[in-house]
Amino acid sequence: MQMSLSPNKLEILEALLLHDKPVKPMQVSKEMGKEFPSVMMHILGLTKMGYATPAEKGYYIITKEGKKFLGIPEVSRDVARTLLVGKLHEQAFHFYLDIGKPLDIKAYNLQTFNSQLKRVQLESVDFHMKRGDFEAWFRGIGDIELAKKTAVLKRLTLDGENLRKKLQIITVNRCIALAKIAGYTVVTK
Numbered sequence: 050m051q052m053s054l055s056p057n058k059l060e061i062l063e064a065l066l067l068h069d070k071p072v073k074p075m076q077v078s079k080e081m082g083k084e085f086p087s088v089m090m091h092i093l094g095l096t097k098m099g100y101a102t103p104a105e106k107g108y109y110i111i112t113k114e115g116k117k118f119l120g121i122p123e124v125s126r127d128v129a130r131t132l133l134v135g136k137l138h139e140q141a142f143h144f145y146l147d148i149g150k151p152l153d154i155k156a157y158n159l160q161t162f163n164s165q166l167k168r169v170q171l172e173s174v175d176f177h178m179k180r181g182d183f184e185a186w187f188r189g190i191g192d193i194e195l196a197k198k199t200a201v202l203k204r205l206t207l208d209g210e211n212l213r214k215k216l217q218i219i220t221v222n223r224c225i226a227l228a229k230i231a232g233y234t235v236v237t238k
Contacts, residue, residue: 052098054118057083061091062100063201065111066119066194069222071104080205121194129231132159132192133224142186144173159192159227163220166213174216175208183216195223 054062064077078088092109095101100115113123124132131137135158142162144154154169156162166174177183181203187196198219207215228234 052118055091057087058091058094061088062095062111062115062119063197065092065095065101065109065115066121067198067201067219068110069219069226071108071110073107074109116194119197121197124192124194124227124230126231128191129227130233132190133227133231133233134158134160137190140186140190142182144169145176146170146173147176158190159195159220159224163217163224166217166220171209171213174213178203178208178212178216192223195219198223 060081061077061083064081065072068077074089074092075085077092078085081088092101095115096103096109100112100118101109102112104110137157142156142165144152144156144165146152152169152173154165154173156165178199181200184196184199184203187193187199199216202212202215202219205215
């Protein structure tokens with residue numbers, strides 16, 4: 050039987066999802082604009098429920114159970130490979146500046162998405178984030194976890210270069226996680 054969470058606990062669990070590495074509760078508190086004692090109390094509650102776990106002294110991370118609670122399925126090796134390097138031509142992401150203003154920049158998988166994200170105009174990133182296009186595309190190609198992270202990111206109401214950087218971080222981290230699942234060698238700088 051799945052437990053229910055208060056809106057605050059759910060919001061904090063989603064904030065932990067954005068971090069692919071252990072994070073200090075104080076950082077979560079700052080990012081969310083919530084009081085530290087409240088955030089810490091909810092993280093401890095999530096830990097007791099098995100949805101978060103202490104990774105090292107003072108740091109916490111979401112667990113597989115926490116991801117499962119958020120509706121995020123585990124990804125198979127084949128799906129991970131398709132998301133990373135598959136040629137998803139029929140499902141390509143087409144970047145626009147605005148409605149009716151295509152940029153002739155496309156992404157066919159998560160790796161090409163990440164490289165295109167670096168070069169596309171900031172107005173395009175803002176346009177697609179506000180509309181929920183990134184989230185919809187990630188969900189459409191089968192990456193529920195990245196779709197969920199993007200939805201959480203959207204609620205932070207970032208824009209411009211701050212939005213692009215945060216989206217790049219979650220996309221790169223997701224590519225690294227998928228590469229490990231796919232059995233690829235991962236080299237990080």
